[in-house]
Amino acid sequence: xxxxxxxxxxxxxxxxxxxxxxxxxxxxxxxxxxxxxxxxxxxxxxxxxxxxxxxxxxxxxxxxxxxxxxxxxxxxxxxxxxxxxxxxxxxxxxxxx
Numbered sequence: 162x163x164x165x166x167x168x169x170x171x172x173x174x175x176x177x178x179x180x181x182x183x184x185x186x187x188x189x190x191x192x193x194x195x196x197x198x199x200x201x202x203x204x205x206x207x208x209x210x211x212x213x214x215x216x217x218x219x220x221x222x223x224x225x226x227x228x229x230x231x232x233x234x235x236x237x238x239x240x241x242x243x244x245x246x247x248x249x250x251x252x253x254x255x256x257x258x
Contacts, residue, residue: 170181197205198212206212 167184170177170184195212197207198215200206200211200215206215
């Protein structure tokens with residue numbers, strides 16, 4: 162019976178496009194998710210909670226938290242010169258690519 166259904170879909174995929182694509186999707190084995198991950202002891206784990214913990218430890222070590230307690234204080238700058246007019250001469254400008 163299954164083979165008859167397949168032949169029917171093969172014969173006229175345009176006439177039965179919805180059935181054709183539904184059948185195609187049902188035959189695909191696409192699994193989303195993350196595969197097994199190696200623990201620190203070398204064993205593989207498939208437990209989602211353990212995988213999350215392993216990845217959390219890894220990325221925590223890879224990225225350094227910035228120490229916000231010892232940020233230097235910048236002195237306030239004094240405005241000594243104010244730019245008033247900007248004149249652009251197209252003949253002197255260079256084209257950049």
